[in-house]
Amino acid sequence: MTNELTIFYDLYTARADALMAVSALVLLVVGVFLKHNALSRIAIGAVTVLFVTFVMTLQQDNSDAPIGLFNDMIVYDRYGVFMKTLILIGAIAAVIMIVRDTAGHVFGRFESIILVMLATLGMSIMVSANNMLSLYVGLELQSLSLYILASMNRNSLVSAEAGLKYFILGALSSGLLLFGISLVYGFTGTTSFPLIADIILMGQDATIPMPLIIGLVFVLVGLAFKISAVPFHMWTPDVYQGSPSSVTAFFAMAPKIAAVALIGRLLFSPFGELQSEWVQIIYVLSMASMIVGAFAGLVQKNLYRLLAYSSIGNMGFILLGFVAGGLDGVTATLVYLAIYLVATAGLFAMILSVRDKNNVAAVNLSDFAGLSKKSPVVSYGLAIMLFSMAGIPPLAGFFAKLFVFKAVILNGHIVLAVVGMMASVVAAYYYLKLIKIMFFDQPSASADYNVQSSGLLRWVAVPSVAFITLYIIAPDRLVYEATQAALSLN
Amino acid sequence: MTLETFPLLTVMTFLPLVGALFVMLIKGSDDTRVRNNAVNVGAFISFCVFGLSLVMLFNFDTETSDFQFVENVIWFEALNLTYHMGVDGISVFFVVLAALLTPICILLCKQSVTSRTREYVVALLILETLMIGTFCALDGILFYIFFEGVLIPMFILIGVWGGPKRVYAAFKFFLFTLLGSVLMLIALIYMFVAYGTTDIPTMMFDPLAGDIQFWLFLAFFASFAVKMPMWPVHTWLPDAHVEAPTGGSVILAGVLLKMGGYGFLRFSIPMFPEATELFAPMIFWLSVIAIIYTSLIALVQTDMKKMIAYSSVAHMGYVTLGIFTATTNGVEGAIFQMISHGLISAALFICVGVIYDRMHTREIKRYGGIVKNMPKYATLFMIFMLGSVGLPGTSGFVGEILALMGAFQADTVIGTLAASGLVLGATYMLWLYRQVVFGPVENKDAAAMNDVNGMEKFALIPLAAMVIWLGVQPNFVLDRIGPSVENLLNNYYTAISLPTDELARMGR
Numbered sequence: 001m002t003n004e005l006t007i008f009y010d011l012y013t014a015r016a017d018a019l020m021a022v023s024a025l026v027l028l029v030v031g032v033f034l035k036h037n038a039l040s041r042i043a044i045g046a047v048t049v050l051f052v053t054f055v056m057t058l059q060q061d062n063s064d065a066p067i068g069l070f071n072d073m074i075v076y077d078r079y080g081v082f083m084k085t086l087i088l089i090g091a092i093a094a095v096i097m098i099v100r101d102t103a104g105h106v107f108g109r110f111e112s113i114i115l116v117m118l119a120t121l122g123m124s125i126m127v128s129a130n131n132m133l134s135l136y137v138g139l140e141l142q143s144l145s146l147y148i149l150a151s152m153n154r155n156s157l158v159s160a161e162a163g164l165k166y167f168i169l170g171a172l173s174s175g176l177l178l179f180g181i182s183l184v185y186g187f188t189g190t191t192s193f194p195l196i197a198d199i200i201l202m203g204q205d206a207t208i209p210m211p212l213i214i215g216l217v218f219v220l221v222g223l224a225f226k227i228s229a230v231p232f233h234m235w236t237p238d239v240y241q242g243s244p245s246s247v248t249a250f251f252a253m254a255p256k257i258a259a260v261a262l263i264g265r266l267l268f269s270p271f272g273e274l275q276s277e278w279v280q281i282i283y284v285l286s287m288a289s290m291i292v293g294a295f296a297g298l299v300q301k302n303l304y305r306l307l308a309y310s311s312i313g314n315m316g317f318i319l320l321g322f323v324a325g326g327l328d329g330v331t332a333t334l335v336y337l338a339i340y341l342v343a344t345a346g347l348f349a350m351i352l353s354v355r356d357k358n359n360v361a362a363v364n365l366s367d368f369a370g371l372s373k374k375s376p377v378v379s380y381g382l383a384i385m386l387f388s389m390a391g392i393p394p395l396a397g398f399f400a401k402l403f404v405f406k407a408v409i410l411n412g413h414i415v416l417a418v419v420g421m422m423a424s425v426v427a428a429y430y431y432l433k434l435i436k437i438m439f440f441d442q443p444s445a446s447a448d449y450n451v452q453s454s455g456l457l458r459w460v461a462v463p464s465v466a467f468i469t470l471y472i473i474a475p476d477r478l479v480y481e482a483t484q485a486a487l488s489l490n
Numbered sequence: 491m492t493l494e495t496f497p498l499l500t501v502m503t504f505l506p507l508v509g510a511l512f513v514m515l516i517k518g519s520d521d522t523r524v525r526n527n528a529v530n531v532g533a534f535i536s537f538c539v540f541g542l543s544l545v546m547l548f549n550f551d552t553e554t555s556d557f558q559f560v561e562n563v564i565w566f567e568a569l570n571l572t573y574h575m576g577v578d579g580i581s582v583f584f585v586v587l588a589a590l591l592t593p594i595c596i597l598l599c600k601q602s603v604t605s606r607t608r609e610y611v612v613a614l615l616i617l618e619t620l621m622i623g624t625f626c627a628l629d630g631i632l633f634y635i636f637f638e639g640v641l642i643p644m645f646i647l648i649g650v651w652g653g654p655k656r657v658y659a660a661f662k663f664f665l666f667t668l669l670g671s672v673l674m675l676i677a678l679i680y681m682f683v684a685y686g687t688t689d690i691p692t693m694m695f696d697p698l699a700g701d702i703q704f705w706l707f708l709a710f711f712a713s714f715a716v717k718m719p720m721w722p723v724h725t726w727l728p729d730a731h732v733e734a735p736t737g738g739s740v741i742l743a744g745v746l747l748k749m750g751g752y753g754f755l756r757f758s759i760p761m762f763p764e765a766t767e768l769f770a771p772m773i774f775w776l777s778v779i780a781i782i783y784t785s786l787i788a789l790v791q792t793d794m795k796k797m798i799a800y801s802s803v804a805h806m807g808y809v810t811l812g813i814f815t816a817t818t819n820g821v822e823g824a825i826f827q828m829i830s831h832g833l834i835s836a837a838l839f840i841c842v843g844v845i846y847d848r849m850h851t852r853e854i855k856r857y858g859g860i861v862k863n864m865p866k867y868a869t870l871f872m873i874f875m876l877g878s879v880g881l882p883g884t885s886g887f888v889g890e891i892l893a894l895m896g897a898f899q900a901d902t903v904i905g906t907l908a909a910s911g912l913v914l915g916a917t918y919m920l921w922l923y924r925q926v927v928f929g930p931v932e933n934k935d936a937a938a939m940n941d942v943n944g945m946e947k948f949a950l951i952p953l954a955a956m957v958i959w960l961g962v963q964p965n966f967v968l969d970r971i972g973p974s975v976e977n978l979l980n981n982y983y984t985a986i987s988l989p990t991d992e993l994a995r996m997g998r
Contacts, residue, residue: 432661480568
């Protein structure tokens with residue numbers, strides 16, 4: 001009796017995620033029976049569902065104490081709410097972009113929208129996972145959906161290659177993750193995050209068993225694959241390049257946020273007591289990502305490969321907050337993630353609006369030559385996003401960097417801060433290069449890329465540009481929310 | 491509303507930004523009507539700002555060294571940042587300088603900028619906001635935001651409207667400056683961690699103890715030395731100047747170069763006095779090398795803009811020399827030199843622009859004997875040329891002589907070497923003037939050029955008048971900067987006479 005009631009209570013509390021799961025399946029069935037325009041009609045349904053989920057998630061915000069659900073498999077706290085909010089924003093933006101980008105193409109099928117929804121559900125589980133098993137279930141639900149999305153353009157060789165590469169390396173990383181989980185389980189006897197934390201805390205005085213550390217390392221490596229931190233980043237440029245452009249936009253936003261959220265929870269909740277052990281790993285990952293992201297991006301000619309290295313570099317900056325640790329560090333990471341999400345969404349929305357006469361999106365840097373003469377508004381919008389990514393004040397990207405660097409310096413990692421700053425100067429070069437191509441170069445005679453007006457993308461681009469430009473006026477609100485989220489983690 | 495409660499600095503800072511929004515909203519293709527509208531709106535707004543800056547200047551209290559027209563509201567609680575604005579004797583004239591040069595640049599673009607005028611005006615207005623903000627900001631991070639934000643419009647200005655090698659110049663300018671600035675940002679964040687705030691008046695005259703001061707000094711030095719620019723990190727300046735459009739060169743030489751010197755006075759000396767004392771000899775030598783070496787390089791230039799750019803580096807050498815002598819004469823001379831150089835080099839770039847618009851070349855050899863067909867131009871050019879040489883009676887003389895007096899007080903050898911720069915400066919400027927204005931007519935086109943038109947007169951005559959007026963009435967400036975300089979130096983000498991363990995006892 002009581003058990004049944006608990007189930008209902010749990011389901012009621014998790015109603016946002018449950019709604020997403022049920023509607024994804026319903027929309028899948030509906031989509032099959034729709035004769036024409038299935039993609040855009042399903043997309044309208046999906047955006048509605050995601051938006052309702054978004055509102056429901058925001059309303060859960062008032063819960064101060066974390067709530068454990070389904071025998072503590074899932075935990076609802078402000079950290080999860082913050083991350084889910086970001087993920088849902090990313091998912092909504094991605095659905096809009098996918099509709100605009102793929103409508104009319106052979107691969108413009110409604111299934112991609114369903115897959116985005118299922119991936120979002122998986123991420124939602126990931127960020128609120130409170131147990132290694134729910135972590136893994138969420139992660140795999142997300143990953144499998146993403147593998148299929150990457151190879152959506154089945155007529156294209158590079159898309160199939162991207163999907164396959166993503167799948168093989170993703171499967172490898174999942175294997176490493178599972179191996180790590182089994183080691184952790186073997187030495188703590190549990191998969192539950194709070195119990196792992198308790199056991200580590202109890203054994204504080206004794207030496208920490210080496211296999212537990214090895215397990216932690218494997219778990220981190222598995223997750224480092226997902227956020228494409230160097231040296232586990234090899235798949236990123238190929239997948240970014242090969243996947244349909246709008247799907248790449250999704251990859252750059254939501255899955256990264258979910259994986260960072262997961263790493264954050266793992267590091268500070270079950271393994272919080274092992275900070276001195278894992279901080280070295282994160283330190284190296286962060287520094288290597290910043291450096292490789294900056295230098296490897298310099299020579300790219302393909303826009304999506306460039307953005308892949310840009311996101312690798314950004315992951316390095318995001319990890320800086322975890323290196324710093326503590327309330328400051330986690331808050332800084334969350335603020336950075338939020339600003340990164342908005343900037344990425346806006347950047348991709350504007351890039352996707354640049355197309356040739358056959359409605360194919362621009363992929364090479366040179367396709368943007370002289371864009372500012374043809375379409376000044378979008379060019380200035382793009383320039384704002386790129387300057388923000390380069391961390392130039394007064395744009396929001398500067399504050400994101402300011403926050404992580406403040407946290408890092410506060411915790412005494414001056415060398416890491418200096419390296420990070422230098423990397424950001426190097427990375428500024430390739431952001432400037434795109435601005436240069438748009439503003440200083442003459443349009444080439446052969447290619448005729450231009451902004452094809454689309455009301456849809458405007459819904460993503462305009463709010464993003466507004467946020468990035470005006471963030472300076474009222475910076476406190478976001479930081480307050482991030483601080484609350486970080487507080488609920490510790 | 492009285493002047494005490496009127497947020498004068500905020501209005502001055504953000505009025506150009508509002509103007510930029512209006513200019514952006516002007517619809518239509520890039521035809522003459524749109525161009526005129528853009529220029530007129532931009533000029534009107536920036537003249538309003540200039541008017542406000544005069545109100546500020548004439549209501550400026552010459553008796554006190556405190557910050558005036560102060561505004562202080564909480565802006566970013568999480569980082570304890572405040573929107574703190576104010577001016578003192580050190581910054582007040584730079585604000586006026588920025589407000590003076592922007593409308594001139596906007597008006598001049600009517601004839602020198604032929605494409606995308608609307609965007610050009612917008613860029614200049616945004617630049618004005620950032621420049622005035624830099625000199626008024628009294629919070630470290632706020633200062634950094636304005637200081638660094640300048641890169642965006644300047645990058646666009648050089649890259650879109652610049653000369654043939656504009657892309658290279660724009661990248662070099664941007665990356666050089668950014669590299670210096672991020673080090674300063676790290677130092678600023680470090681200071682935030684140490685002080686719990688980045689409020690400039692709080693951090694001034696309250697130095698941190700120990701070795702960290704030296705590292706912080708070097709980090710700030712990296713930024714300001716590039717901005718200044720000091721030898722050997724000056725190499726971006728000739729490129730940027732040569733490639734930038736006239737308006738860009740004027741703003742760059744007139745205002746942006748002063749941000750480095752202002753930064754030394756606002757941050758380095760008051761916040762790191764011991765490091766200042768330690769590094770002063772090194773900076774003396776760098777300044778002397780800059781003065782002599784870049785003067786020699788200027789001698790062999792064939793491009794007018796490049797020559798003036800190198801002369802700017804030499805003149806900035808007097809500024810760094812003056813500042814780090816830490817004598818009243820030296821510091822006052824440095825500030826005066828910056829103001830004077832702001833007027834003179836801006837005017838010289840306008841002069842080059844005038845003949846460039848007619849001939850589309852900056853090669854010195856292509857000109858000659860233009861005094862016959864352009865007598866008014868020759869007269870105006872002569873005033874600025876002599877000002878740059880430092881002829882008594884012009885503002886250039888006052889700044890250089892004060893800075894040199896400071897240098898002789900601090901170190902006779904340095905003073906002597908620096909004084910030799912005066913001779914070299916006279917050599918290349920007089921040579922430039924002779925080649926371009928006098929001599930035989932080398933080129934029929936040059937001989938057919940029209941004299942300065944109304945707009946150019948409107949830009950150059952007030953500048954010429956100011957150069958001469960400041961030359962004979964330097965006290966107008968010196969009275970206003972005096973108290974702040976005295977206060978700065980008194981606190982500096984108090985700080986360096988305190989032994990280190992004393993500082994440690996005070997809890998720092």
